[in-house]
Amino acid sequence: MLKELLTPEIVQLIRERQWTDMRDALIIWPPAEVADLIASIDEPTRVLLLRFLPRYYEAEVFAELTPGLQNDLLTELTNREVRGLLSELSPDDRTALIDEMPAEVTRRLLGLLSPEDLAETRQLLGYPEGSVGRVMTPSFVDIRADMTAAEALERIREQGSESETVNVVYVVDADGKLLDEVSLRHLVLAPPEKKVEFIMDDSFVSLSGYSDQEEAVAVIRKYNYLALPIVDSAGVLIGIVTIDDLMDVAESEVTEDFQKMGAVSARVGGDGPIESVKEAAVSILFRSRIGWLVLLVLVNILSGFEMSFFTHTIETTVALVFFLPLLVGSGGNAGSQSATLLVRALATGNVKTADAWRMIVKELSVSALLGLTMSFAVGGLAFYRGGAKVGIVVMVTMVLIVTASSLLGLLLPFILKRFGKDPATASAPLVASIADISGILIYFSIASWVIG
Amino acid sequence: MLKELLTPEIVQLIRERQWTDMRDALIIWPPAEVADLIASIDEPTRVLLLRFLPRYYEAEVFAELTPGLQNDLLTELTNREVRGLLSELSPDDRTALIDEMPAEVTRRLLGLLSPEDLAETRQLLGYPEGSVGRVMTPSFVDIRADMTAAEALERIREQGSESETVNVVYVVDADGKLLDEVSLRHLVLAPPEKKVEFIMDDSFVSLSGYSDQEEAVAVIRKYNYLALPIVDSAGVLIGIVTIDDLMDVAESEVTEDFQKMGAVSARVGGDGPIESVKEAAVSILFRSRIGWLVLLVLVNILSGFEMSFFTHTIETTVALVFFLPLLVGSGGNAGSQSATLLVRALATGNVKTADAWRMIVKELSVSALLGLTMSFAVGGLAFYRGGAKVGIVVMVTMVLIVTASSLLGLLLPFILKRFGKDPATASAPLVASIADISGILIYFSIASWVIG
Numbered sequence: 001m002l003k004e005l006l007t008p009e010i011v012q013l014i015r016e017r018q019w020t021d022m023r024d025a026l027i028i029w030p031p032a033e034v035a036d037l038i039a040s041i042d043e044p045t046r047v048l049l050l051r052f053l054p055r056y057y058e059a060e061v062f063a064e065l066t067p068g069l070q071n072d073l074l075t076e077l078t079n080r081e082v083r084g085l086l087s088e089l090s091p092d093d094r095t096a097l098i099d100e101m102p103a104e105v106t107r108r109l110l111g112l113l114s115p116e117d118l119a120e121t122r123q124l125l126g127y128p129e130g131s132v133g134r135v136m137t138p139s140f141v142d143i144r145a146d147m148t149a150a151e152a153l154e155r156i157r158e159q160g161s162e163s164e165t166v167n168v169v170y171v172v173d174a175d176g177k178l179l180d181e182v183s184l185r186h187l188v189l190a191p192p193e194k195k196v197e198f199i200m201d202d203s204f205v206s207l208s209g210y211s212d213q214e215e216a217v218a219v220i221r222k223y224n225y226l227a228l229p230i231v232d233s234a235g236v237l238i239g240i241v242t243i244d245d246l247m248d249v250a251e252s253e254v255t256e257d258f259q260k261m262g263a264v265s266a267r268v269g270g271d272g273p274i275e276s277v278k279e280a281a282v283s284i285l286f287r288s289r290i291g292w293l294v295l296l297v298l299v300n301i302l303s304g305f306e307m308s309f310f311t312h313t314i315e316t317t318v319a320l321v322f323f324l325p326l327l328v329g330s331g332g333n334a335g336s337q338s339a340t341l342l343v344r345a346l347a348t349g350n351v352k353t354a355d356a357w358r359m360i361v362k363e364l365s366v367s368a369l370l371g372l373t374m375s376f377a378v379g380g381l382a383f384y385r386g387g388a389k390v391g392i393v394v395m396v397t398m399v400l401i402v403t404a405s406s407l408l409g410l411l412l413p414f415i416l417k418r419f420g421k422d423p424a425t426a427s428a429p430l431v432a433s434i435a436d437i438s439g440i441l442i443y444f445s446i447a448s449w450v451i452g
Numbered sequence: 453m454l455k456e457l458l459t460p461e462i463v464q465l466i467r468e469r470q471w472t473d474m475r476d477a478l479i480i481w482p483p484a485e486v487a488d489l490i491a492s493i494d495e496p497t498r499v500l501l502l503r504f505l506p507r508y509y510e511a512e513v514f515a516e517l518t519p520g521l522q523n524d525l526l527t528e529l530t531n532r533e534v535r536g537l538l539s540e541l542s543p544d545d546r547t548a549l550i551d552e553m554p555a556e557v558t559r560r561l562l563g564l565l566s567p568e569d570l571a572e573t574r575q576l577l578g579y580p581e582g583s584v585g586r587v588m589t590p591s592f593v594d595i596r597a598d599m600t601a602a603e604a605l606e607r608i609r610e611q612g613s614e615s616e617t618v619n620v621v622y623v624v625d626a627d628g629k630l631l632d633e634v635s636l637r638h639l640v641l642a643p644p645e646k647k648v649e650f651i652m653d654d655s656f657v658s659l660s661g662y663s664d665q666e667e668a669v670a671v672i673r674k675y676n677y678l679a680l681p682i683v684d685s686a687g688v689l690i691g692i693v694t695i696d697d698l699m700d701v702a703e704s705e706v707t708e709d710f711q712k713m714g715a716v717s718a719r720v721g722g723d724g725p726i727e728s729v730k731e732a733a734v735s736i737l738f739r740s741r742i743g744w745l746v747l748l749v750l751v752n753i754l755s756g757f758e759m760s761f762f763t764h765t766i767e768t769t770v771a772l773v774f775f776l777p778l779l780v781g782s783g784g785n786a787g788s789q790s791a792t793l794l795v796r797a798l799a800t801g802n803v804k805t806a807d808a809w810r811m812i813v814k815e816l817s818v819s820a821l822l823g824l825t826m827s828f829a830v831g832g833l834a835f836y837r838g839g840a841k842v843g844i845v846v847m848v849t850m851v852l853i854v855t856a857s858s859l860l861g862l863l864l865p866f867i868l869k870r871f872g873k874d875p876a877t878a879s880a881p882l883v884a885s886i887a888d889i890s891g892i893l894i895y896f897s898i899a900s901w902v903i904g
Contacts, residue, residue, distance in 0.1 A: 276797075303777035
């Protein structure tokens with residue numbers, strides 16, 4: 001790749017302070033590569049490098065940096081430089097930057113915006129966190145239905161350099177109301193004199209600025225769109241969201257689901273998951289983990305409390321204890337499996353709450369088969385080490401625990417979703433801990449009944 | 453959304469067998485919606501509906517169906533109909549279909565392809581599973597550097613209706629060697645007489661057909677591209693992959709990571725994760741889960757075996773057993789957290805193997821703090837229920853178990869990655885089960901030392 005080949009040369013140019021040569025070598029790089037380069041060099045050089053880039057390009061590079069690095073660089077730049085940078089950022093990148101900086105930096109940035117940019121930024125920041133409005137951009141090309149394809153292309157030439165994308169343009173009426181979207185492809189392929197209204201196919205999906213970003217991701221993925229139009233309550237086109245921003249949203253959502261599934265709180269110290277585990281402070285990592293751990297301690301204390309009811313059985317047959325980690329562990333594992341499968345299936349839309357019964361019936365068969373197989377896998381050992389009675393208890397318990405835990409792992413995400421909670425809250429540790437409680441009850445109940 | 457509003461009407465038209473009205477109402481729908489509709493109606497009607505769609509549109513709808521439904525429908529269609537359908541499918545959709553069908557269906561489909569389509573399909577299927585070649589399409593627009601922008605647009609008009617995308621076109625030399633990519637946007641915005649060579653920016657990333665699909669996803673995400681050119685070993689452009697196909701690849705990868713993290717084998721009965729948990733047969737679900745469960749049973753048996761060395765300690769102080777689920781459970785939970793955080797960070801590229809030391813040092817601080825907090829959370833109860841000695845043992849063990857398990861959860865993904873394995877194999881159940889072994893050893897060692 002370009003970067004691996006050229007980085008040594010660039011580093012050399014930087015070392016020799018050959019700024020103009022460096023700039024000429026760099027500006028053909030994709031901005032994301034230069035952002036990587038900046039992240040890898042020392043702090044004083046970073047600012048110098050950034051200062052020598054052409055301003056339009058500097059803004060593109062800056063938008064690709066991590067919030068931590070953006071913050072560091074902003075403190076190094078003069079107000080004049082920051083003002084120039086802000087004016088070159090695209091509206092959605094500008095909103096994202098102001099949104100992600102600490103409060104005092106945000107205040108400084110807002111003070112350096114031009115009046116129009118300030119109004120625009122305030123409008124975008126007015127949308128709730130996680131809404132489409134927060135990632136949309138008001139830069140789009142709008143055309144009219146009575147234009148010809150040639151006129152529409154002419155309009156794209158006039159407006160296009162400012163627009164976030166021209167791959168899709170939007171047909172609006174005199175009031176700005178969205179009538180349809182037309183791809184640049186269709187405009188280019190159409191005879192120049194063909195009217196836009198005959199190129200339109202009356203098929204588009206628009207969202208409100210208040211729609212959930214997840215909804216936008218689902219729509220763009222389902223219909224293979226490159227951008228989505230955003231309209232106000234009167235149907236007037238107010239902005240667009242593009243696929244690259246929605247891919248970032250989708251990646252962040254997946255990270256959030258992952259962290260939830262691992263019993264890590266996804267919303268500590270910010271309005272999203274921990275995007276950079278590498279850069280996250282010890283305190284952030286601690287706070288994101290301690291909540292669930294302490295809560296699960298309480299669940300686990302219940303397990304111990306429960307066992308104390310069976311003190312007599314345990315004292316009579318200590319061998320029972322040796323199979324405890326195996327039995328409750330297997331239950332936890334089977335439960336984690338079914339929870340994981342279901343949480344992901346609910347996230348992709350493959351399974352819906354309406355499918356609950358069908359899934360329960362299937363899970364019963366699957367988990368009974370799993371339990372039986374595992375029961376035979378450990379049966380011999382249990383008979384050998386604990387005798388006939390312990391053997392029977394362990395085998396029967398294994399089937400029941402695996403079935404019960406699998407059902408628990410399946411039901412918990414359904415129940416959470418039913419009550420409007422995120423199914424991913426049914427993390428592997430939560431399912432395993434709850435499975436422990438029922439597992440211990442099943443095991444020692446059967447044991448005290450069989451062994452007496 | 454369109455679908456919710458119109459489905460009742462369409463269903464009514466279908467019921468009344470008003471096929472032409474139905475077709476006229478349907479063809480303005482996005483194909484993905486019609487695919488949803490087909491999935492929701494009964495089998496005989498499905499085929500009829502499909503037969504009444506215009507052929508180009510039928511192919512687009514068909515490509516959006518699940519493999520199971522595609523298979524069902526193919527058995528209902530005549531050879532003549534299947535031949536028509538195949539010829540209308542885009543090359544990448546055609547390859548995907550043939551790839552996903554059972555062997556006997558694949559043979560039938562290959563037999564119905566035109567000679568050119570057959571050659572093309574064989575070439576694409578010649579690339580290994582999971583490679584870019586499998587999802588690329590040979591339909592693209594190529595232009596020459598000495599054309600003017602107007603000539604390039606003319607060429608797009610000629611070739612464009614066949615191409616998968618025209619948002620990006622490719623500049624090649626007389627031998628077909630890729631020189632650069634140019635966006636349609638730049639061609640449209642340029643003065644018509646400007647030469648393509650002056651629009652080129654000499655900045656593009658190309659991949660080989662043998663590259664991993666994950667690499668293509670990473671590149672397209674990093675550079676915000678809409679398509680990637682694929683070249684052969686001589687640098688000749690042989691195909692492109694588009695963002696919509698790569699988004700599907702990315703989603704499938706995330707599903708695979710999820711399933712692995714839940715200790716579900718991602719490659720049972722196919723060459724990818726279980727995409728549809730709803731439709732998966734009991735046997736597939738069983739096979740995807742039993743492997744890890746039985747393996748973990750063996751790990752758990754070790755835990756029990758280990759405990760038998762401490763029979764004397766357990767018999768003397770049965771109260772120790774009551775804290776066992778709590779202590780090993782907490783270790784498992786903390787380990788699952790750190791494993792999840794790291795597996796995701798490795799997947800997004802946020803953390804690299806080179807960061808191992810830095811992450812280990814940070815994890816030591818975080819997990820020691822977590823262990824101390826949890827130790828105090830349970831200390832009172834342990835003193836109250838087990839006396840001073842048990843109290844001390846439980847508190848000290850908690851700190852050590854949480855720290856050790858967290859480090860285990862962090863190290864396992866690093867080690868897997870170091871040896872070329874998928875870090876996601878460090879599933880929550882695997883980490884929890886291994887944490888159990890060390891947890892039991894720590895607990896009873898300290899207990900027998902303190903209590904004697």
